[in-house]
Amino acid sequence: MRISRILMILTFMLLGFLIALSMLPPFMQNMYLHQLILIILLTVFILFSYLPRLSMRTEKQVKTITVVKCTKCSFKMERDFQKGDFVFKRLGTCSCGGELYIDAIYNVEVARTTTRRK
Amino acid sequence: MNGAPSDQWSSVYYIISTLIFLFLILFNQRIQVFFWLQEISKALRRLEKMVGDSKAVLIRVFREYGNAQQDLINRLNELLEFYVISPVERDPFGVIRRLEHLLRLQRDKLHETIARLAPKADIVIVKNISNMVEASIALNTLYRITRHYSILGRKTKNIYMIMQLEMLLPQIMKAANAYYKALKAFSHGKPIGDGIGALVAGKLILNANEKKVEIVDDTVIAEIPFEGRRLLVVKAAGPGGEVGRPGKIIERIVEGNRGKIARIIMIDAALKLEGEKSGEVIEGIGAAIGDPGPEKLKIEEVATRYNIPIDSIIVKESLEEAITTMKKEIAEAAENVIKRIREIVLRGTKEGDTVIIAGIGNSMGIGQ
Numbered sequence: 001m002r003i004s005r006i007l008m009i010l011t012f013m014l015l016g017f018l019i020a021l022s023m024l025p026p027f028m029q030n031m032y033l034h035q036l037i038l039i040i041l042l043t044v045f046i047l048f049s050y051l052p053r054l055s056m057r058t059e060k061q062v063k064t065i066t067v068v069k070c071t072k073c074s075f076k077m078e079r080d081f082q083k084g085d086f087v088f089k090r091l092g093t094c095s096c097g098g099e100l101y102i103d104a105i106y107n108v109e110v111a112r113t114t115t116r117r118k
Numbered sequence: 119m120n121g122a123p124s125d126q127w128s129s130v131y132y133i134i135s136t137l138i139f140l141f142l143i144l145f146n147q148r149i150q151v152f153f154w155l156q157e158i159s160k161a162l163r164r165l166e167k168m169v170g171d172s173k174a175v176l177i178r179v180f181r182e183y184g185n186a187q188q189d190l191i192n193r194l195n196e197l198l199e200f201y202v203i204s205p206v207e208r209d210p211f212g213v214i215r216r217l218e219h220l221l222r223l224q225r226d227k228l229h230e231t232i233a234r235l236a237p238k239a240d241i242v243i244v245k246n247i248s249n250m251v252e253a254s255i256a257l258n259t260l261y262r263i264t265r266h267y268s269i270l271g272r273k274t275k276n277i278y279m280i281m282q283l284e285m286l287l288p289q290i291m292k293a294a295n296a297y298y299k300a301l302k303a304f305s306h307g308k309p310i311g312d313g314i315g316a317l318v319a320g321k322l323i324l325n326a327n328e329k330k331v332e333i334v335d336d337t338v339i340a341e342i343p344f345e346g347r348r349l350l351v352v353k354a355a356g357p358g359g360e361v362g363r364p365g366k367i368i369e370r371i372v373e374g375n376r377g378k379i380a381r382i383i384m385i386d387a388a389l390k391l392e393g394e395k396s397g398e399v400i401e402g403i404g405a406a407i408g409d410p411g412p413e414k415l416k417i418e419e420v421a422t423r424y425n426i427p428i429d430s431i432i433v434k435e436s437l438e439e440a441i442t443t444m445k446k447e448i449a450e451a452a453e454n455v456i457k458r459i460r461e462i463v464l465r466g467t468k469e470g471d472t473v474i475i476a477g478i479g480n481s482m483g484i485g486q
Contacts, residue, residue: 036135039135039138039139042139042142046142046149062443064306064308064443065446071324081306081308083306083307084307085308085483086307086309086356086357086483086484086485087309087317087320087356087357087483087484087485088320088324088356088484088485088486089357089485101324104317104444104449104452105308105309105443105444105449105483106309106443106444106445106446106448106449107442107443107444107445107446108446
């Protein structure tokens with residue numbers, strides 16, 4: 001869970017506790033406890049305000065795909081990108097007699113990893 | 119002894135809590151600045167690492183293409199601080215012409231320096247390395263400017279300077295990450311998102327049964343027939359990282375045809391706004407070209423002179439997508455763009471007309 005979310009929950013819990021405490025009869029109320037909660041609340045508020053980026057970062061793992069097609073038939077093949085590949089590069093002759101060429105090169109997402117923000 | 123122990127403790131407690139309270143009130147701004155400076159330092163360390171990595175990649179590439187110089191790092195450091203002084207704008211007369219001259223000089227100088235640093239590289243590799251160097255220069259500039267304001271803010275204790283820098287950090291880091299990732303795409307010569315215009319133009323040329331292709335000023339001009347019309351397709355010559363001179367070529371074609379051009383259709387990548395979908399295809403009018411001015415001005419001037427309508431088709435993408443390896447949804451948008459071009463040509467022209475179709479963008483990893 002994100003630290004900012006934990007801080008937010010803590011703030012609300014303390015606030016709730018403070019309100020509940022103030023609703024008690026005077027002889028049961030404790031001034032020091034009030035102050036302590038106020039100080040904790042202030043500290044939490046400052047942490048909450050100034051440390052908003054203590055969160056997790058999601059990184060995408062991508063793979064580059066080369067799409068090979070034929071100029072005549074409907075042949076289509078996808079393979080990993082190889083050094084020297086470029087779009088419209090002629091790769092040879094297809095079994096139908098047409099010309100094989102690279103139709104597209106693009107990135108596709110294969111996985112996502114989550115790491116702590118440094 | 120005065121008072122009970124519990125009273126003494128309560129006094130101590132009262133004093134401590136008051137002191138903490140006063141501390142938080144009096145030093146609130148200092149605490150704020152402290153956290154901001156921590157964020158800035160963290161970002162600076164990351165930027166420094168990115169610049170270091172980009173230098174390492176460039177050194178590896180230069181070594182791969184035959185550089186054995188001992189002082190390569192010094193030469194690279196000099197190259198990364200390469201600058202172009204912008205032309206005088208107080209006297210705007212001829213400013214675009216002067217800017218064009220400077221841009222040409224910058225390009226030639228960069229190519230010449232890279233050819234010297236990578237003696238075994240052919241022209242395609244020189245162009246790709248040139249793109250890598252430009253991305254590294256952008257990264258280095260972001261790092262230097264961030265460091266400058268960080269040090270200046272600390273020195274002058276100017277809270278507003280530190281605050282502004284901290285507020286801009288997300289955008290700075292986003293741009294830096296984009297350039298950093300772009301470097302990897304450029305080093306492999308993979309097509310980038312900005313190349314969508316060149317990809318569309320290339321597909322049009324490839325699909326034509328008859329074609330007449332010539333390359334002038336690093337720009338491809340292909341003449342192809344379509345439904346009784348004559349299409350003149352313009353794109354940057356690939357597969358090296360090149361944007362060509364579409365403005366100059368379009369001007370030459372229009373003048374060569376004495377203005378008898380029915381339409382100019384331009385295709386380019388355009389920056390999307392946050393929340394918009396990548397690869398979305400939108401039609402509009404006007405010269406769709408993101409150059410600093412000279413090429414766009416030429417197209418607008420010649421189109422206005424001969425009253426030629428300019429249609430534009432844009433493919434939406436983010437800055438990062440524009441300068442990193444093309445994403446699947448952007449590559450797939452090419453077919454949609456071709457469909458739109460056909461519609462515009464059939465709707466807006468008649469048989470016997472000549473139409474210019476300009477696929478604008480970087481042709482890295484895209485041939486013809």
